[in-house]
Every structure is written in structure tokens, then in C-alpha cells.
Amino acid sequence: EVQLLESGGGLIQPGGSLTLSCAASGFTFTRFTFSNFAMTWVRQAPGKGLEWVSGISGTGGSTYYGDSVKGRFTISRDNFKNTLYLQMTSLRADDTAVYYCAKDVHGGGSYLDSWGQGTLVTVSS
């Protein structure tokens, strides 16, 4: 079973930058590796619903962004370290949310069959 562990959240001032990480494990005794799966960031503002933020293909060659973060956030991955990243710049109060990383079921975009527990990002002065 794949486990995902997010880190890097915290309190940041408006206009600041922050990088989130998501470490993936549990591939050791399977025929699949981290690079076989696309990955996604989903966020949830306090008391609100889920918002799809960004996705990246298994190879890292294709990246996608939601309109609300396009041009400010950058998704990347290191398939040697089994780690997903989200670089966030020009942060705004409405970026305040729990950020979840999630594993797609295959190398392209698809539904999300494993989720981390999330990391809270609070943008406030």
C-alpha cells in the first residue's frame, strides 16, 4: 500500500513563498515505481470543499494547473527520491488551506486512489 506524507506547511505572510513536499513510500515490493504514477495536489480551504490545484505526469514531462494558481505555483517531482513538490509564490490569503498530495491510478491524469493526510498552509500577516 502506498503511503504519502506531506510536509512544508506553515504560516506565511501574503506575498511570500513556500515549498511543499510529499514523500511517497510503499512501492518496494510491487512491480511499480513512483514514476509509473501521475501525482496531484488538492487543497481544501477551512470549512470548504476540495479544489484540484495541480497535476504532473509520471515522468514529470507534463504539468497542469488550476486557474487560481496558474503562474504562481509550480509542481515538480524527483522520481529518484520518490518525492513530489509544490512551489508556491505570491501567496494570498485565499491560498490558505490544507494541501493534500494524492496518487493517480496511472501515469496520466486519472482518479486518485491514495491520499496523504495533508499539510496546512496559512497565509496571514
Add this chain to the structure above:
Amino acid sequence: EIVMTQSPATLSVSPGERVTLSCRASQSVSSNLAWYQQKPGQAPRLIIYEASTRATGLPARFSGSGSGTEFTLTISSLQSEDFAVYYCQHYDKWPPFTFGPGTKVDIK
């Protein structure tokens, strides 16, 4: 961008009742539709994919149906552990793979 809507926003039901949740897409997503369950303080959990396929370990009381733009999640006999928020999400063609706003199922 495909817009997903869900109804109702909140459903108050008693244990043992049958529950039907609706999800609608602004354009056809074929059968590329997933449902997730989220309980307070927890991450979402995949329960249905490809509109009607139950995730591993999901009880048979859960079922999904629909294709194109209209989808339904049915819980045949609601159990106490089923009180949660349910989200639909499309994954058709290209991202963003938007979520619906959710339906909260709470105790009457």
C-alpha cells in the same frame, strides 16, 4: 473547464435509510467520474471510480451509476460510519479534473 455540481448540499437521514446523491457535469465526461468520501479531520477516500466500480473493500451497499453528464451515488442502507461529505470528480480528457462542491450526509 468542466463545472461539476452536486445536489443536495446537505441530506439529513436516519440510519437504515436509502440515500441517493446526484452529481452533474457541465459537459459529457463519459464514465470518467469518481466519488470520494471525507469524514471530519480525515483525508478524502476513493469509493467509486469509472462511475460505477467500487473501490477495494467498499461495502456493497454503495453503488454508483450514470454516464455523460448525470451521475448518482446510492447507499442502500445508511450505516453510522457513512455519515460524511461525498464529492464527485471528473477525470475526462485534460486537467483540471474538477470536484463538485460536495454533499454532506448527516444524522436526522
